[in-house]
Amino acid sequence: xxxxxxxxxxxxxxxxxxxxxxxxxxxxxxxxxxxxxxxxxxxxxxxxxxxxxxxxxxxxxxxxxxxxxxxxxxxxxxxxxxxxxxxxxxxxxxxxxxxxxxxxxxxxxxxxxxxxxxxxxxxxxxxxxxxxxxxxxxxxxxxxxxxxxxxxxxxxxxxxxxxxxxxxxxxxxxxxxxxxxxxxxxx
Amino acid sequence: xxxxxxxxxxxxxxxxxxxxxxxxxxxxxxxxxxxxxxxxxxxxxxxxxxxxxxxxxxxxxxxxxxxxxxxxxxxxxxxxxxxxxxxxxxxxxxxxxxxxxxxxxxxxxxxxxxxxxxxxxxxxxxxxxxxxxxxxxxxxxxxxxxxxxxxxxxxxxxxxxxxxxxxxxxxxxxxxxxxxxxxxxxxxxxxxxxxxxxxxxxxxxxxxxxxxxxxxxxxxxxxxxxxxxxxxxxxxxxxxxxxxxxxxxxxxxxxxxxxxxxxxxxxxxxxxxxxxxxxxxxxxxxxxxxxxxxxxxxxxxxxxxxxxxxxxxxxxxxxxxxxxxxxxxxxxxxxxxxxxxxxxxxxxxxxxxxxxxxxxxxxxxxxxxxxxxxxxxxxxxxxxxxxxxxxxxxxxxxxxxxxxxxxxxx
Numbered sequence: 001x002x003x004x005x006x007x008x009x010x011x012x013x014x015x016x017x018x019x020x021x022x023x024x025x026x027x028x029x030x031x032x033x034x035x036x037x038x039x040x041x042x043x044x045x046x047x048x049x050x051x052x053x054x055x056x057x058x059x060x061x062x063x064x065x066x067x068x069x070x071x072x073x074x075x076x077x078x079x080x081x082x083x084x085x086x087x088x089x090x091x092x093x094x095x096x097x098x099x100x101x102x103x104x105x106x107x108x109x110x111x112x113x114x115x116x117x118x119x120x121x122x123x124x125x126x127x128x129x130x131x132x133x134x135x136x137x138x139x140x141x142x143x144x145x146x147x148x149x150x151x152x153x154x155x156x157x158x159x160x161x162x163x164x165x166x167x168x169x170x171x172x173x174x175x176x177x178x179x180x181x182x183x184x185x186x187x
Numbered sequence: 188x189x190x191x192x193x194x195x196x197x198x199x200x201x202x203x204x205x206x207x208x209x210x211x212x213x214x215x216x217x218x219x220x221x222x223x224x225x226x227x228x229x230x231x232x233x234x235x236x237x238x239x240x241x242x243x244x245x246x247x248x249x250x251x252x253x254x255x256x257x258x259x260x261x262x263x264x265x266x267x268x269x270x271x272x273x274x275x276x277x278x279x280x281x282x283x284x285x286x287x288x289x290x291x292x293x294x295x296x297x298x299x300x301x302x303x304x305x306x307x308x309x310x311x312x313x314x315x316x317x318x319x320x321x322x323x324x325x326x327x328x329x330x331x332x333x334x335x336x337x338x339x340x341x342x343x344x345x346x347x348x349x350x351x352x353x354x355x356x357x358x359x360x361x362x363x364x365x366x367x368x369x370x371x372x373x374x375x376x377x378x379x380x381x382x383x384x385x386x387x388x389x390x391x392x393x394x395x396x397x398x399x400x401x402x403x404x405x406x407x408x409x410x411x412x413x414x415x416x417x418x419x420x421x422x423x424x425x426x427x428x429x430x431x432x433x434x435x436x437x438x439x440x441x442x443x444x445x446x447x448x449x450x451x452x453x454x455x456x457x458x459x460x461x462x463x464x465x466x467x468x469x470x471x472x473x474x475x476x477x478x479x480x481x482x483x484x485x486x487x488x489x490x491x492x493x494x495x496x497x498x499x500x501x502x503x504x505x506x507x508x509x510x511x512x513x514x515x516x517x518x519x520x521x522x523x524x525x526x527x528x529x530x531x532x533x534x535x536x537x538x539x540x541x542x543x544x545x546x547x548x549x550x551x552x553x554x555x556x557x558x559x560x561x562x563x564x565x566x567x568x569x570x571x572x573x574x575x576x577x578x579x580x581x582x583x584x585x586x587x588x589x590x591x592x593x594x595x596x597x
Contacts, residue, residue: 021528022284051411053533054559056544063548096531096542096559100411100425103432107531128414131567154241154596163249170253 001046003104010044011037026094026107034110035120041097041106042125049106052122053096055132057140060090061166089113091142095122112142121147139164192575204229209578213242217320217582220592222566228578236573236581238566243596251556256282256356259556264350266560267594270309270537272341273302274594275354277534280435281543282356284530290436293481294358299437300474301344301353303467304371307378308337309537310460310467317457317586318389321398326388333381336374343367358484372475375468382464389457399454403572403584406451413568416561417539418459419588423451429535441473453587460589531559538562538589562595 004018007027014037016028029037041049091112098105112119121144122129133144134153141162144150152159159175161168212223221242227234247266251259263278264271276298283289290298315330338348344367345353345360353360389395405415410423420427428445430438446462448455527549533542539561546555565588572588573581 019528022526022530024531026529052414053540053542054414054544054557054564056557056559058546058555063546063554094529094544096544100427103427105531107529126414127412127568127571128564131563135563149237154244156241163246170249 003106006044006046007041007106010040010047014040024105024107026109028109028111031110031112031119034108035122035125038095038097038108038122038125041108047099047104047106048101049097049099049104051098051100052126052128053098053105055122055129055136056094056096057136057142057164058092058094059140059164059166060088060092091117091140093119093136093142117141118143118145120145123147138162141165206234211581213239217585219316219585219590222585222590222592222595224569224581226578226581231577231579233573233576233578233581236570238569240563240566240592240595243592245597247597248556248558251553253552255551256285256553259553260356261350261352264352265593266558266597267309267536267538267541267562267591268349269312269591270305271350272305272353273309273534273536274541275352276302276436277532277536277541278543279354279356280534281530281532281545284532285526285545285547286356287526288357288485290358290485291482292437292479294483294485295437296440296474296478297359297363297483298354299441300371300471300478301359302436303470303474304337304340306467306537307464308334310464311337313460313537313586313589314385314389314457317589318395320582320586321395323389323392323395326385329381329384329388333378336370340367340370340374343370355484358482362483368475371471375471375475378468379465382461386461396454398579398583399457399587400452401450402453402580403576403587404450404452405572409571410451413571414564415539415568415588416564417535417537417589418456418463419539419565421446422448422456422459422587424449429533429540433533435532435534437474437477438470440477441470443470453583456587533559536561538591538594539565541594558594558597560594560597562590562592563597565590566595 003025004020007025008015008018011027011029014029014033016030018028019026041047089111091114093110093112095108096105097108110119119142121133123133124146130148131153133147134150136142137144137147137150138152138155139162151157155163161173161175163172206227206229209226209228210223211226213221215222223239223242225237225239227236245265247262251262254262260275260278263274266274279290311330311334315327315334318324318326341351341353342348344363345351347353405413405419405423407423407425410420410425415423416427424447426445426447429435430443431445443466446459446466448459527547529544529546531542531544533540540559541561542559544555544557544559545553548554569584569588569590572584576584
């Protein structure tokens with residue numbers, strides 16, 4: 001049985017969509033059912049995705065801005081056809097899973113809308129998720145519920161802003177970190 | 188209750204115990220770069236260990252969103268600067284997947300050969316510094332002698348020693364020369380005897396054995412849960428090697444074994460890497476024997492538009508410099524060439540699993556590039572591994588996980 005079918009059987013209604021790109025399968029699950037879905041994928045005897053490679057954040061801001069522009073151009077031709085679709089969620093988080101037994105890989109994706117930036121942490125299933133989740137908290141500003149130690153990691157404490165967001169400029173916003181040494185203070 | 192938990196319970200029950208905090212690093216010779224550890228100690232026992240990274244954060248992921256795929260290539264050299272070619276190859280494979288092109292067979296063999304050379308170079312630096320940290324100074328000098336030979340060969344190959352950027356998207360930059368092949372042949376002929384030298388120096392050293400055997404034990408389930416990869420995972424007895432289980436480049440055509448440890452302590456991880464040296468020599472030898480003639484870069488490979496140097500003398504058997512000039516296609520703003528969507532391609536670099544995750548919107552620049560670096564995950568796991576160990580064993584653990592901070596901080 002191919003992987004896509006097995007994933008569908010395992011996740012049942014939790015699998016919102018299953019896509020294939022370049023031979024790899026991405027399955028989208030509802031954000032609220034994330035921990036259950038990953039646990040099911042880990043425990044299922046036909047799948048056994050027991051290894052979490054990484055957790056990756058994506059900011060879709062530019063992507064759907066562009067699509068919006070494209071959509072407008074297309075809409076001009078048939079003006080009567082104006083369906084108001086709900087705005088797509090801004091952030092996505094991708095979990096890279098691996099089965100050590102069959103060496104199959106699977107990507108699990110959840111969508112995180114801008115007005116509800118809290119996601120359940122999966123550190124209870126894999127300790128490996130701890131640092132990647134901190135990185136996403138640091139660089140995207142998404143909160144993880146139940147994370148044991150959610151602090152900034154790559155940027156310093158007290159840094160404002162989230163550098164990997166698409167509305168953060170490449171050259172920064174002029175943040176500087178002035179180190180004040182004890183001697184300077186005395187003077 | 189594990190041994191480490193017992194030790195923590197032991198010291199916290201002691202009436203004379205005194206808890207204090209120590210910040211180890213970022214300028215500490217044994218942390219292999221700018222790694223800072225916030226330690227809470229009770230005497231010599233580590234109650235908690237919290238690594239702090241980010242001192243080398245250069246924002247490579249953000250930078251690459253504003254560069255073309257070819258332009259980002261030199262940035263990948265700066266990830267794990269001990270084995271830069273392995274990073275380049277991983278990056279090229281990911282972009283090739285995105286473009287839907289494949290490198291010619293000769294290029295695949297060349298890349299595999301060079302990757303294994305860089306694995307030897309990286310492991311040599313690992314054994315040198317790891318032994319130095321634990322107190323076996325002499326190995327350091329011997330290992331650097333051999334590492335120098337490899338770096339000189341890299342210089343002969345492409346003009347750079349540490350950050351070569353030798354592979355290209357869809358192939359490699361230039362063909363090997365006869366002189367390079369002669370030198371490599373001489374090297375792999377004598378390298379196994381050099382390995383025995385190191386083993387004589389280390390394996391009969393009582394201090395080394397006392398400080399590695401039974402130290403930093405990571406059971407298999409814990410190693411999987413912590414996301415360890417590479418020799419750190421295989422030292423715990425988990426058989427997983429991407430070169431074997433999801434082969435890329437010329438790995439499916441060569442014969443090699445994947446060494447596995449038993450107990451998962453520092454000593455087993457050391458044995459795994461020592462065995463990997465021998466397997467790398469085996470792979471290089473097979474690549475040299477099987478090296479097929481043919482072009483070294485795919486016809487439809489994109490590249491930076493740059494002037495070609497005059498053709499070099501190449502080995503008999505190859506068809507000379509490939510039609511590189513016709514292959515220079517400007518793909519910066521070409522929206523048709525790159526596939527839309529996301530790809531994740533992982534390769535086995537000396538440190539573990541290095542993966543490149545791309546989100547592409549069809550332009551010649553990645554919409555988002557993420558680097559799954561093994562060192563980042565390994566340092567994240569360090570805190571869990573070191574809890575309950577002695578302070579001196581932290582050094583042994585950092586060395587045996589083989590971390591490099593350039594890759595961790597990106």
